Amino acid sequence: xxxxxxxxxxxAPDRAAWVLNLRRLNEREEDALAPVFDERWGExxxxxxxxxxxxxSKVPSDGSVLDAACGTGKYFGMVLASGRSVLGVDHAAxxxxxxxxxxxxxxxEKRDLQELLYREEFDGVMCIDAMEMIPPEDWPIVLxxxxxxxxPKGWRSPSSASRRNSVNSFQEQHPVVxxxxxxxxxxxxxxxRPDP
Numbered sequence: 001x002x003x004x005x006x007x008x009x010x011x012a013p014d015r016a017a018w019v020l021n022l023r024r025l026n027e028r029e030e031d032a033l034a035p036v037f038d039e040r041w042g043e044x045x046x047x048x049x050x051x052x053x054x055x056x057s058k059v060p061s062d063g064s065v066l067d068a069a070c071g072t073g074k075y076f077g078m079v080l081a082s083g084r085s086v087l088g089v090d091h092a093a094x095x096x097x098x099x100x101x102x103x104x105x106x107x108x109e110k111r112d113l114q115e116l117l118y119r120e121e122f123d124g125v126m127c128i129d130a131m132e133m134i135p136p137e138d139w140p141i142v143l144x145x146x147x148x149x150x151x152p153k154g155w156r157s158p159s160s161a162s163r164r165n166s167v168n169s170f171q172e173q174h175p176v177v178x179x180x181x182x183x184x185x186x187x188x189x190x191x192x193r194p195d196p
Contacts (some may be wrong), residue, residue: 027092031093048123056084056124059124066089066146068113070088073106114145
């Protein structure tokens with residue numbers, strides 16, 4: 001018989017390991033969705049097209065854009081038609097394979113948003129409908145990666161949480177973000193990076 005008072009408490013799961021495991025699980029789920037992604041979600045909504053047109057109007061006409069969490073390249077055509085170049089990044093290899101088949105002239109790289117290594121390489125960074133998949137404690141990391149990827153005077157457009165209600169709800173549910181809420185509200189809109 002064991003004495004329950006002396007039994008050690010089970011170890012709490014390590015949050016960082018859990019989040020990393022969740023990222024890999026999401027990657028596998030996204031890879032599995034790839035064959036039907038364009039059929040189900042391949043059409044751009046009017047709101048997204050208008051937002052992207054506004055974003056592109058702020059990027060130099062010969063500028064380069066990082067499409068972070070590009071999926072199957074849903075927005076590559078709009079970026080290319082505007083005269084800008086684009087690099088697509090996603091964590092799902094199957095999405096990137098489809099994007100590459102549709103737009104062989106566009107380079108793609110398999111990366112998590114938390115691990116972008118770019119430094120002052122892009123005139124604009126766009127991330128459409130992906131930030132809601134990022135754990136709250138990783139938002140500052142991802143937004144920092146976006147900022148570092150931008151050339152001075154570059155533009156960033158994470159649109160997933162661009163509605164104030166979504167941001168307010170997110171902050172209420174995730175107190176870790178509340179401390180920097182002013183910064184967060186500011187960068188979730190089309191934001192100019194000032195000169196260093």
